[in-house]
Amino acid sequence: MPELPEVETIRRGLHRRVIGQRIAAITLNRTDIVAGDPEALVASLQSEIICDTGRRGKVLWLSCDSAALGVHLGMSGRLQLAEDESHPEHTHLAITLSDGAQILYVDPRRFGRVECFNPQHAVASDLLRNVGIDALDEGWTAPVLLEAATRHSIGLKQFLLDQSHVAGLGNIYVCEILHRAGQSPHTPACDVDREQAQRIIDTTRQVLTEAVEARGTTISDHRDALGRTGGYQEYLCVYGREGEVCTVEGCSGVIQKVVDAGRSTYFCPLCQDCSTRV
């Protein structure tokens, strides 16, 4: 589920509420969602004061002085604030704060992971080790994209989904970005030129910024830290719109859905077909 805008929305919601709070108790209901040593996670975070929150790509973390709690939400994970003792089904981790509120990690499909890491060596953590530059980082430039793309013959969509190249994009936003950029998802990454690379980067920033402002996309179960749904699903132009007419001004194409590497790809065969572009 959660891609960069959803994770950023959750981070912002938590930030206001948890900074300065001491971790009073940690309840770990399942140990198989922990990357690393579950007992060490509990021991390291106990009594620490949360001093900051952070995010790179789809990984978010709560920083304390000597330890940080990293979270990857997988497909179905969410972090939510609870003011009482009632926990939803599939609550795997509950962090009680000094004011009595709780941060719950809930994840039915259990594709997500939590990890305790040393804030000084965050890049060496399991969750962040293979995560590249954040898609909203100013340092992600056309030369950076081209340098990585030149070694890959896979399609542009698959390339952008690889978190080691650029972090934060998932299936929904990659489809939307390539549609708005007028790029075919199947163009070999190594064939992208400088101008196309720049357009992809500019469009990525636009789409992600708009999606963050809308508090993310709720297809079925994304919620922010306060349990609110996102609003960006109203603005999706291709994702989930198979058979509809393309929304691009003057384009009469019909949105198609194909499966690439096991993932649904939605695109307009007219305005995203490189062969028809000059």
Place this chain on the structure above:
DNA sequence: AGACGTACCTGACCGC
């Protein structure tokens, strides 16, 4: 090294 297929889980939804 890069590309590809598969596995990991549960819940929602569809057709019979």
Place this chain on the structure above:
DNA sequence: TGCGGTCAGGTACGTC
């Protein structure tokens, strides 16, 4: 109503 099949927003791992 109930059952089986299919699909889902992500990533890691093994194999070629």
